[in-house]
Amino acid sequence: MERVELVTGYSIPRIIKGSWQLAGGHGAVDETVALKDMLAYVEAGITAFDCADIYTGVESLIGRFLSTHRDRIRAGDLPAVQVHTKCVPDRDALPSLREGDIAAIVDRSLQRLGAERLDVVQFHWWDYEVPGCVDAARWLDKLRRAGKIRHLGVTNFDTSHLGELLDAGIPVVANQVQYSALDQRPEHGMIEFCRRHGIALLCYGTVAGGLLSDRYLGAAPMCNPKETSSLTKYALIVEEYGGWNRYQELLRALASIGRKHDVSIAMVASRYVLQRETVAGIILGVRSDRHLAETRRLFEFVLDQEDVDRIHALATAAAGPNGPVYGLERVAGGRHSVIMKANLNREFA
Numbered sequence: 001m002e003r004v005e006l007v008t009g010y011s012i013p014r015i016i017k018g019s020w021q022l023a024g025g026h027g028a029v030d031e032t033v034a035l036k037d038m039l040a041y042v043e044a045g046i047t048a049f050d051c052a053d054i055y056t057g058v059e060s061l062i063g064r065f066l067s068t069h070r071d072r073i074r075a076g077d078l079p080a081v082q083v084h085t086k087c088v089p090d091r092d093a094l095p096s097l098r099e100g101d102i103a104a105i106v107d108r109s110l111q112r113l114g115a116e117r118l119d120v121v122q123f124h125w126w127d128y129e130v131p132g133c134v135d136a137a138r139w140l141d142k143l144r145r146a147g148k149i150r151h152l153g154v155t156n157f158d159t160s161h162l163g164e165l166l167d168a169g170i171p172v173v174a175n176q177v178q179y180s181a182l183d184q185r186p187e188h189g190m191i192e193f194c195r196r197h198g199i200a201l202l203c204y205g206t207v208a209g210g211l212l213s214d215r216y217l218g219a220a221p222m223c224n225p226k227e228t229s230s231l232t233k234y235a236l237i238v239e240e241y242g243g244w245n246r247y248q249e250l251l252r253a254l255a256s257i258g259r260k261h262d263v264s265i266a267m268v269a270s271r272y273v274l275q276r277e278t279v280a281g282i283i284l285g286v287r288s289d290r291h292l293a294e295t296r297r298l299f300e301f302v303l304d305q306e307d308v309d310r311i312h313a314l315a316t317a318a319a320g321p322n323g324p325v326y327g328l329e330r331v332a333g334g335r336h337s338v339i340m341k342a343n344l345n346r347e348f349a
Contacts, residue, residue, distance in 0.1 A: 001045030018285030052086035200280035
């Protein structure tokens with residue numbers, strides 16, 4: 001498993017195990033199976049887990065995994081595990097947010113994970129029209145300097161507001177963004193910005209909730225409602241890309257490239273993002289270890305320039321999605337934003 005240093009002395013695998021699908025709102029989760037799957041991934045070298053304060057039950061689940069295997073990890077019998085969580089204050093709470101609120105979110109994550117320090121905390125701010133984003137980041141940095149957080153990252157920040165954090169002296173090491181062959185908004189300035197400032201990109205949505213897979217090649221357009229909230233989200237990206245026919249054209253191209261390398265559409269889509277500049281790792285959301293063997297093949301092939309150019313040509317001809325990273329999702333009342341649950345922290349009160 002390839003690894004990369006986000007900063008000197010802190011390395012992660014280039015494949016990060018996502019855990020959004022293990023949250024309570026995504027259906028019943030068999031804890032025994034989930035813990036077994038976590039072990040399989042760690043033993044395979046995928047030692048980094050991505051989670052969030054608002055992923056119901058997930059931090060606690062990872063905490064139970066860490067508690068169960070702590071002695072093995074300390075003895076070196078099992079690789080050390082990196083946990084990347086998030087700090088996502090509720091949208092409704094932003095106008096009145098205080099330093100104590102941020103501290104409470106971090107302390108709760110520490111308690112759930114059974115940790116003395118959080119490896120990486122990725123900060124999200126729902127609405128840039130509400131002031132206080134930089135102040136909240138400063139409060140997180142204060143907790144970092146106090147030893148409760150090892151490194152600070154952000155998630156879904158655009159270049160302008162990421163720049164404000166850097167100007168304020170916030171040591172941001174990574175920005176977690178949506179990036180795929182369908183959604184290339186990070187190329188609208190974010191990649192160049194991160195290159196100049198030494199910030200890594202950690203990318204989710206690389207297989208678009210499963211839409212970039214062999215399963216949907218040649219399939220008829222999906223009808224509403226979609227199977228999962230993830231499919232609903234990425235079906236909207238398909239519409240931004242130009243609709244079902246143009247999306248099928250992309251799948252055919254990815255399938256052709258896959259045949260050339262003897263891999264699946266999902267592997268081509270994931271490898272494509274892995275090879276983009278400033279991308280340190282990709283976050284693959286999984287509920288089980290059934291895709292683990294295939295995932296490990298991501299480092300057994302490389303897309304050549306012809307492959308990359310072919311995907312880029314389709315993206316250039318596509319209608320979108322346009323604008324900055326997470327721009328569509330921030331439009332109040334927009335179809336990309338109304339599907340988001342922006343006030344989950346208050347459910348834990």
